[in-house]
Amino acid sequence: MSHNHGDTIPLHPSSAQSDMxxxxxxxxxxxxPATVLPARPPSPTRASIPxxxxxxxxxxxxKPPFPAASIPISVSVxxxxxxxxxxxxxxxxxxxxxxxxxxEPVWDxxxxxxxxxxxxLKLVVFPNPYREDPGKALRDWDLWGPFFFIVFLGxxxxxxxxxxxxxxxxxxxxxxxxxxxxxxxxxxxxxxHIIFFQSLSLLGYCLFPLDVGALxxxxxxxxxxxxxxxxxTLAWSSWAAYPFMSAAVNPRRKALALYPVFLMYIxxxxxxxxxx
Amino acid sequence: xxxxxxxxxxxxxxxxxxxxxxxxxxPQAIRFADxxxxxxxxxxxxxxxxxxxxxxxxxxxxxxxxxxxxxSGGRGGSxxxxxxxxxxxxxxxxxxAYKPYxxxxxxxxxxxxxxxxxxxxxxxxxxxxxxxxLYGPFWTCTTLIFVAASxxxxxxxxxxxxxxxxxxxxxxLVTWSAGLFYGYVTxxxxxxxxILKYLSAPAGLVQLWxxxxxxxxxxxxxxxxxxxxIEIFRWVIAGVAGFMSATFVAVNLRAHIVNSGERWFLIxxxxxxxxxxxxxxxxxxFFTITV
Numbered sequence: 001m002s003h004n005h006g007d008t009i010p011l012h013p014s015s016a017q018s019d020m021x022x023x024x025x026x027x028x029x030x031x032x033p034a035t036v037l038p039a040r041p042p043s044p045t046r047a048s049i050p051x052x053x054x055x056x057x058x059x060x061x062x063k064p065p066f067p068a069a070s071i072p073i074s075v076s077v078x079x080x081x082x083x084x085x086x087x088x089x090x091x092x093x094x095x096x097x098x099x100x101x102x103x104e105p106v107w108d109x110x111x112x113x114x115x116x117x118x119x120x121l122k123l124v125v126f127p128n129p130y131r132e133d134p135g136k137a138l139r140d141w142d143l144w145g146p147f148f149f150i151v152f153l154g155x156x157x158x159x160x161x162x163x164x165x166x167x168x169x170x171x172x173x174x175x176x177x178x179x180x181x182x183x184x185x186x187x188x189x190x191x192x193h194i195i196f197f198q199s200l201s202l203l204g205y206c207l208f209p210l211d212v213g214a215l216x217x218x219x220x221x222x223x224x225x226x227x228x229x230x231x232x233t234l235a236w237s238s239w240a241a242y243p244f245m246s247a248a249v250n251p252r253r254k255a256l257a258l259y260p261v262f263l264m265y266i267x268x269x270x271x272x273x274x275x276x
Numbered sequence: 277x278x279x280x281x282x283x284x285x286x287x288x289x290x291x292x293x294x295x296x297x298x299x300x301x302x303p304q305a306i307r308f309a310d311x312x313x314x315x316x317x318x319x320x321x322x323x324x325x326x327x328x329x330x331x332x333x334x335x336x337x338x339x340x341x342x343x344x345x346x347x348s349g350g351r352g353g354s355x356x357x358x359x360x361x362x363x364x365x366x367x368x369x370x371x372x373a374y375k376p377y378x379x380x381x382x383x384x385x386x387x388x389x390x391x392x393x394x395x396x397x398x399x400x401x402x403x404x405x406x407x408x409x410l411y412g413p414f415w416t417c418t419t420l421i422f423v424a425a426s427x428x429x430x431x432x433x434x435x436x437x438x439x440x441x442x443x444x445x446x447x448x449l450v451t452w453s454a455g456l457f458y459g460y461v462t463x464x465x466x467x468x469x470x471i472l473k474y475l476s477a478p479a480g481l482v483q484l485w486x487x488x489x490x491x492x493x494x495x496x497x498x499x500x501x502x503x504x505x506i507e508i509f510r511w512v513i514a515g516v517a518g519f520m521s522a523t524f525v526a527v528n529l530r531a532h533i534v535n536s537g538e539r540w541f542l543i544x545x546x547x548x549x550x551x552x553x554x555x556x557x558x559x560x561x562f563f564t565i566t567v
Contacts, residue, residue: 163444171447188371189378190411255382260415267422274429274445 117145124205125240143197146204149211150176153268156214161275168275175271179264180204183245187257192249202244203261209236210265214272226273234269238262377410377482385412392490395524398531400487408482413489417457420496424457425449427499428562434505453562460554461488468529471543477533487528491521491551495558502562510559518555522548 101109120141150173158169184199213233217226241261249257389412391400428449436443465484472479498517502510526548533543 161445161447164447167447168445171450175450185371186378186411189375191375191379250381252381252383256380256385256411260418263415263419263422267426270422270426270429274426274433275447 113142113144116140116142117148120145120201121205121208124202125208125236141198141201143201143204146180146201146207149204149207153207153211153214156211156218157271157275160214160218172268172271175264175267176207179267183260183264186260187245187248190249190253190257192253192257194248199244199248203241206237206241207268209233209240210268210272213269217272223273230269230272234265237265241265374410377408379407380409380411384409388412388486388490389416389493392493392524393520395520395527398527400490400524401483401528401532404483404486408480408486410482410485410489412493413461413485416489416493416496417461420492420499421450421453421457423496423499424453424558424562427502428453431503431505449562456557457492461485461492464488464550468543468547472533475533475543479532487525491525494521494524495555499558499562502559514555514559518552521555522551525551 153176154169154172157172158165161168180200180203183203184194184196187194187199188196210230210233213229216229220226220229238261242258245257245261246254388400388404388409391397391403429445432446433443462485465481465488469479469481469484494517498513501513504510526544529547530544
């Protein structure tokens with residue numbers, strides 16, 4: 001007898017656990033019909049209100065003597081307003097809420113993209129508290145801004161050149177595009193932790209000051225003025241790129257990662273000064 | 277009540293035989309204890325196993341999702357490791373394959389540059405035999421390309437200004453210097469590697485690239501000094517830089533191949549003359565005034 005009791009005792013915990021699981025599953029199953037049930041009453045209430053309002057004066061004397069007749073009247077009237085009331089809440093609830101950008105005007109699309117580029121530019125080139133953290137500084141990175149700045153600089157240098165315009169554009173574009181890629185690979189090879197395209201994006205945005213410098217130098221053809229303008233914009237670009245590159249690699253290799261960046265900017269600056 | 281009745285029934289035979297009664301009671305107690313011990317651990321173990329299995333699954337999911345969220349960097353890393361494990365020709369397209377050749381610190385690179393400025397020591401090969409790098413060769417070469425092109429532009433600009441003539445920037449200086457220096461540092465060590473392998477004195481290809489890359493460093497200050505508009509001074513600068521660079525390569529290579537055979541002198545002499553040729557070419561093309 002005691003053996004039988006001992007055998008049955010350990011079975012109870014497992015069976016109890018299974019029972020608890022079943023109860024939990026029932027509890028989880030129970031709320032779904034519970035939520036469905038309250039959804040039905042609102043529509044009948046909405047249906048009942050217009051029914052009571054519309055036939056209010058005429059059926060008042062007839063309701064008490066013929067309750068059975070009044071009930072089928074309300075039932076027959078209720079299906080008519082139900083679809084109208086149901087369709088409106090459905091549209092308001094979820095199906096219609098996401099904005100459809102497919103049919104928006106092209107100008108709105110361009111405006112939104114330009115706004116993003118401007119905000120990214122402000123984050124990269126101007127002071128902000130997130131300069132050390134590229135994840136926060138350039139969360140919504142893109143490659144359209146960098147591409148625009150590279151092409152703009154190439155075109156500006158090409159227009160400034162008196163001879164060999166196409167070759168000037170080719171060399172400028174090659175130096176800038178390949179330079180950004182090589183700088184990113186350099187950091188990766190030194191064991192740094194950066195996202196490849198985010199780095200390309202950030203280095204491209206750092207070209208903005210040099211773009212401004214190139215534009216000024218194209219308009220003014222004075223060597224001394226060119227040197228001053230390029231020096232200022234060169235320092236600005238280097239200042240913008242410094243925290244990102246220095247934070248990406250081991251402190252013992254910081255100089256190895258930063259030197260190529262300065263070399264590229266100095267080379268671009270020299271091209272801006274030399275091309276007349 | 278029923279159990280009480282059974283108990284009283286058992287008391288009678290137990291009273292007659294005290295010894296079997298005692299033995300009967302003890303085994304029951306022991307078995308009961310065993311059954312209790314057996315019940316608790318399995319349930320706990322099951323609970324622990326069930327609890328332990330789920331978090332690792334979630335952790336794996338989060339890690340994979342984080343990896344995906346990190347973007348191409350994380351994928352590149354994983355792809356690199358996969359390619360490294362697999363081997364084959366896909367490996368050369370992954371960044372991780374080249375990391376051993378960039379495993380240097382700032383102090384290492386500075387030390388090697390300083391070593392190249394003192395060519396007669398002949399200890400560069402020994403110091404870099406453990407971990408030759410490609411960072412120094414590549415960026416020394418790149419620096420030399422831009423410095424040479426820039427100084428050449430500046431020199432010709434000043435010359436034209438001095439002679440009141442019109443001057444236009446020559447963009448081909450950059451492309452030509454890039455072709456010259458990248459080509460030299462890439463193909464001359466490759467050729468030397470083949471020759472040494474043929475002569476059964478093999479040297480590491482990366483080590484040769486490292487040696488030749490750092491040997492070009494001396495030309496950077498030489499280019500800067502060539503701004504001085506005195507022709508004799510420029511020739512002296514080119515000669516000194518060429519001699520130092522050629523000596524650096526020759527001494528370090530001689531230390532490596534002097535034991536291999538009888539043709540080491542020809543190889544070292546050829547290397548020396550080739551390096552001097554580079555210096556002369558640099559002088560003639562970049563620092564010659566053509567008004």
